[in-house]
Amino acid sequence: xxxxxxxxxxxxxxxxxxxxxxxxxxxxxxxxxxxxxxxxxxxxxxxxxxxxxxxxxxxxxxxxxxxxxxxxxxxxxxxxxxxxxxxxxxxxxxxxxxxxxxxxxxxxxxxxxxxxxxxxxxxxxxxxxxxxxxxxxxxxxxxxxxxxxxxxxxxxxxxxxxxxxxxxxxxxxxxxxxxxxxxxxxxxxxxxxxxxxxxxxxxxxxxxxxxxxxxxxxxxxxxxxxxxxxxxxxxxxxxxxxxxxxxxxxxxx
Amino acid sequence: xxxxxxxxxxxxxxxxxxxxxxxxxxxxxxxxxxxxxxxxxxxxxxxxxxxxxxxxxxxxxxxxxxxxxxxxxxxxxxxxxxxxxxxxxxxxxxxxxxxxxxxxxxxxxxxxxxxxxxxxxxxxxxxxxxxxxxxxxxxxxxxxxxxxxxxxxxxxxxxxxxxxxxxxxxxxxxxxxxxxxxxxxxxxxxxxxxxxxxxxxxxxxxxxxxxxxxxxxxxxxxxxxxxxxxxxxxxxxxxxxxxxxxxxxxxxxxxxxxxxxxxxxxxxxxxxxxxxxxxxxxxxxxxxxxxxxxxxxxxxxxxxxxxxxxxxxxxxxxxxxxxxxxxxxxxxxxxxxxxxxxxxxxxxxxxxxxxxxxxxxxxxxxxxxxxxxxxxxxxxxxxxxxxxxxxxxxxxxxxxxxxxxxxxxxxxxxxxxxxxxxxxxxxxxxxxxxxxxxxxxxxxxxxx
Ligand SMILES: Nc1ncnc2c1ncn2[C@@H]1O[C@H](COP(=O)(O)OP(=O)(O)OP(=O)(O)O)[C@@H](O)[C@H]1O
Ligand SMILES: [Mg+2]
Numbered sequence: 076x077x078x079x080x081x082x083x084x085x086x087x088x089x090x091x092x093x094x095x096x097x098x099x100x101x102x103x104x105x106x107x108x109x110x111x112x113x114x115x116x117x118x119x120x121x122x123x124x125x126x127x128x129x130x131x132x133x134x135x136x137x138x139x140x141x142x143x144x145x146x147x148x149x150x151x152x153x154x155x156x157x158x159x160x161x162x163x164x165x166x167x168x169x170x171x172x173x174x175x176x177x178x179x180x181x182x183x184x185x186x187x188x189x190x191x192x193x194x195x196x197x198x199x200x201x202x203x204x205x206x207x208x209x210x211x212x213x214x215x216x217x218x219x220x221x222x223x224x225x226x227x228x229x230x231x232x233x234x235x236x237x238x239x240x241x242x243x244x245x246x247x248x249x250x251x252x253x254x255x256x257x258x259x260x261x262x263x264x265x266x267x268x269x270x271x272x273x274x275x276x277x278x279x280x281x282x283x284x285x286x287x288x289x290x291x292x293x294x295x296x297x298x299x300x301x302x303x304x305x306x307x308x309x310x311x312x313x314x315x316x317x318x319x320x321x322x323x324x325x326x327x328x
Numbered sequence: 329x330x331x332x333x334x335x336x337x338x339x340x341x342x343x344x345x346x347x348x349x350x351x352x353x354x355x356x357x358x359x360x361x362x363x364x365x366x367x368x369x370x371x372x373x374x375x376x377x378x379x380x381x382x383x384x385x386x387x388x389x390x391x392x393x394x395x396x397x398x399x400x401x402x403x404x405x406x407x408x409x410x411x412x413x414x415x416x417x418x419x420x421x422x423x424x425x426x427x428x429x430x431x432x433x434x435x436x437x438x439x440x441x442x443x444x445x446x447x448x449x450x451x452x453x454x455x456x457x458x459x460x461x462x463x464x465x466x467x468x469x470x471x472x473x474x475x476x477x478x479x480x481x482x483x484x485x486x487x488x489x490x491x492x493x494x495x496x497x498x499x500x501x502x503x504x505x506x507x508x509x510x511x512x513x514x515x516x517x518x519x520x521x522x523x524x525x526x527x528x529x530x531x532x533x534x535x536x537x538x539x540x541x542x543x544x545x546x547x548x549x550x551x552x553x554x555x556x557x558x559x560x561x562x563x564x565x566x567x568x569x570x571x572x573x574x575x576x577x578x579x580x581x582x583x584x585x586x587x588x589x590x591x592x593x594x595x596x597x598x599x600x601x602x603x604x605x606x607x608x609x610x611x612x613x614x615x616x617x618x619x620x621x622x623x624x625x626x627x628x629x630x631x632x633x634x635x636x637x638x639x640x641x642x643x644x645x646x647x648x649x650x651x652x653x654x655x656x657x658x659x660x661x662x663x664x665x666x667x668x669x670x671x672x673x674x675x676x677x678x679x680x681x682x683x684x685x686x687x688x689x690x691x692x693x694x695x696x697x698x699x700x701x702x703x704x705x706x707x708x709x710x711x712x713x714x715x716x717x718x719x720x721x722x723x724x725x726x727x728x729x730x731x732x733x734x735x736x737x738x739x740x741x742x743x744x745x746x747x748x749x750x751x752x753x754x755x756x757x758x759x760x761x762x763x764x765x766x767x768x769x770x771x772x773x774x775x776x
Contacts, residue, residue: 123734151736165728167749173732176745180736216749233735 076101076272077241082133084121091117093297094133099241102269106283106308107276109294110316115276116160118294119245123157124150137241151177152184154240158230158247160276165217170229171199173217174236181237202235206262223250231259235266242266243274248282260285280312293319298327368472376481376491383485395669395701396611396640400583401524401556408523408556411493424544426513426762431457434517436527436557437496454506455539460497460528467499475530478562478589478617486585486611490526490560497528502537502569511574511760516545518582520553531563533571535593542574542760547582547607555582560589567593567620573600576763578770579607587613592652594620601757604631604639605770611640619648629658630754630767632774633666633698644673647680647710656687659754661747661774662698670702672717678709687717692724692750744775 077099084092091114099105107115121128122135124147135142142150178198179189190198203210208228218226227247234242244263248256263273263286275286283291283305291308293301295316300323301307311319385402386393401408429449432439438459446457458467481488502508518525533539548555557579565571571590584607590598600614616625631639645654660668670689691700704717724746732742751771758764 125730146738147730147733148736148738151734157734159731159734163727163731165731165746165749167752168728168732168745173735173737173745176737176741177732177735180738180741184736237736 076138077274078134078136080134082118082121082135083131084117084128085131086117086128090131091128091297092121095294095297095299097292097299099272099274101272102267103289104267104273104275104286106288106291106305107274107294107299108278108291108308108311110320113294114297115294116245119157119160119243119274119276122150122243123147123155148180151237151239152181154181154271156234156237156239156242158227158234158242158244160245160249162218162226162230164219166219168217169215170213170217170233174199174213174233177233178236198236202232205235205265206232207258208232224252224255227251228255228259231262235262238266238271240271241274242271243276245276246278247275248277248279256282257285280308283308295320295323296327298323300326366468366472369475372476372481373492376476376488379481380485380488380492383483383488385485392642392671395667396638400554400609404523404556409489409493411495411522411526424515424762424766426542426544426760428510428513428542428760428762430513430515431498432515432517433498433527435519435522435525435555436494436516436559438498449512450510451512452507452509454503454537455508455512456501456503457512458499458501460499463499467501470501470532471499471530474532474562474564475528476562478564478591478615479560479587484587484613486558487560487587489524490528490558490587493524494526494528494560497530500529500531500539500541502531502533502539504534504536506534506537506539508538508540511540511542513542513544513760513762516543516547516557516559518548518555518557518579518584520548520551520555520581524556524558527557527559529559529561531561531565531571531590533563533565533569533596535566536568537566538570538572540572540759542758542763543576544763544766545575545577545579545582545584545586545607547579547584549578549580551581553581556584557582558585560587563588563590563598565590565592565596565598567595569593569596571596571598572759573598574758574760574763575600575602575612576758576760576767577602577604577607577610577612578766579610582607584610585613586610587615589615589617590625591617592620592623592625595622596620597624597626599626599628599757601628601754601759602641603629603755603758603763603767604633604641605767606632606634607637608635609638612642614641614643616645616654617648618646618652618654621649621651623652625652625654626757627654627656627658628754628757629660629670630751631658631660631668632751632770633660633662633668634664634774636665638667638669640669640671642669642671642673644675645685647674647676647683647685647713649679650681650683650710652680653684654686656685657754658689659691659750660689660700661692661694661750662700663694663774665695665697667699668701670700670719671705672703673705674707674715674717676706676708676710676713676715681710681712683710683713683715685713685715687715689717689719690750691719691721692747693721694723740775744772747771747775
């Protein structure tokens with residue numbers, strides 16, 4: 076489904092991604108771990124189409140179509156969803172406010188008719204239940220005064236509404252309390268099906284107890300330096316990154 | 329109004345010959361208009377002529393007019409300064425349906441069919457609107473007592489012009505404990521027939537009364553003539569009274585000067601929401617004097633600058649007594665080659681301890697050729713006060729735009745949504761539902 080080959084990206088003069096290769100098939104969950112500043116959010120941003128980054132080399136395709144040529148909104152309509160590590164505050168714009176347009180843009184792209192107000196509300200209710208989010212929160216200015224956990228939960232609510240093909244969750248677990256972690260994971264799991272895929276960026280094993288990955292990758296210094304199955308995450312939890320770093324530093328010195 | 333003597337006119341030798349304009353004004357003043365017959369008003373007008381002659385029209389050398397040229401007025405020539413009698417006032421054009429009691433002023437003049445036509449308006453008990461020309465003896469006394477006490481003819485030439493030249497106007501009274509049942513809508517049309525048209529309104533809001541007004545200044549949308557309007561309102565707000573005023577400006581084809589002057593008694597509350605949507609050139613002066621304690625003055629503004637339009641908002645709040653508050657939020661968007669000016673004065677007099685005064689001016693610039701000039705001006709002579717001000721000018725933030733695009737909205741939709749949110753913060757203060765809808769639609773159109 077998602078195929079990333081030799082992806083290089085920079086911001087200004089600074090090269091951040093240095094040849095990423097990653098293959099994600101439909102139905103799979105991939106976890107990306109790695110030390111702070113290694114380029115995980117950069118990878119997520121480049122996939123979502125943030126224009127601050129320049130792709131200097133490589134290709135990215137989703138279901139065979141070139142993603143890099145597309146504007147961010149086209150990617151979203153194609154089914155890419157990024158749950159932001161730091162969701163932005165937008166004064167005066169509520170989730171309900173923009174989500175109807177967003178859902179209908181995605182539907183239009185998929186050849187589906189626009190939802191009327193009633194069906195949209197019905198869908199909202201369903202998905203609100205799924206992630207146990209309050210109507211009041213969705214009517215407030217987006218992320219303004221939201222707690223850390225509320226922000227993340229709202230991101231997953233939007234994911235549920237937009238039903239993406241490829242969801243990239245950038246540290247969605249950070250800031251969640253134990254109950255919320257369970258609820259959000261349950262939400263993500265119940266959205267999984269054989270036709271979509273999830274990339275979870277995380278620092279902690281505990282999320283992976285709930286959202287069990289098929290593959291775990293370590294991103295370090297702009298490269299995926301190690302890949303394995305879910306056991307790799309456990310090993311990292313136990314031993315830290317030093318051994319992986321040492322291996323990689325020797326290799327790319 | 330009746331019995332006008334024919335007006336004398338003076339030929340302007342050239343458009344900039346203001347001496348001729350002054351002469352013309354003098355002659356116009358002697359034309360025997362009805363309101364001039366009241367000795368106090370007559371006096372006031374005579375003084376106003378002298379004040380105008382002394383000041384002349386302001387030029388950009390004048391600090392208060394630094395960015396706002398009045399050349400278009402000067403270019404009208406002297407004849408334009410001769411007040412035109414009411415007989416030229418045409419019938420009202422078709423206007424929007426405000427679903428509320430509505431008065432139309434054409435070139436500042438009420439359209440009077442019969443005696444006391446406004447008595448039929450459903451305004452609420454104790455709310456009364458009367459044309460100056462139809463005031464009874466007690467009302468004449470009221471007008472004589474308050475008119476010209478707030479709007480300073482001696483320091484503002486447009487106030488002087490208006491005071492010297494206005495003919496009919498409106499007296500709006502809210503008697504003790506009166507409450508507006510509905511928002512009274514006043515539609516202002518300027519036809520360009522009377523080159524310089526003068527609108528004059530006096531509000532007297534008595535103790536514990538509440539008055540709600542919505543002005544829709546539509547200018548001259550159908551006419552070919554460029555119109556020129558000078559609108560001055562004075563409001564006497566008694567202790568414990570509430571005054572809420574919407575001002576929505578779409579003064580098409582019209583050069584517009586407005587002045588909104590209010591004085592507030594103890595525990596009174598005023599709210600002015602000034603929304604500029606369209607019109608080539610406008611200068612708005614909003615002045616609140618707060619000699620009362622525990623009073624509150626709210627000033628909200630929004631301007632959407634486009635084309636080569638110029639929008640100048642000057643506000644002043646004068647805290648004279650202790651314990652009062654003022655809140656000010658003006659927001660603007662400038663695109664194309666438009667120019668927006670914001671000047672916000674906060675004066676806190678020595679006696680006005682425990683004043684809270686907040687001012688914020690936020691601007692979005694959407695094109696390289698648009699200009700915004702913003703100047704907060706605080707003069708604080710009391711030591712125990714809370715005053716804050718802030719001004720920002722910049723483009724729309726890119727982060728929210730990316731966020732919304734990452735959700736599937738295209739860039740246009742994202743910008744439009746953000747602009748709507750920016751504007752709604754002010755539009756939400758409008759008390760007139762129909763004017764809020766008009767403003768909201770204008771915001772939606774703005775990016776296209
Ligand atoms: N706009 C920018 N300008 C300069 N450097 C940047 C910019 N954005 C990211 N970087 C740098 O790129 C590197 C990778 O950042 P990124 O946010 O992708 O890391 P991360 O792996 O997500 O880290 P974390 O685990 O802390 O979230 C960091 O060194 C960061 O400082
Ligand atoms: Mg990150």
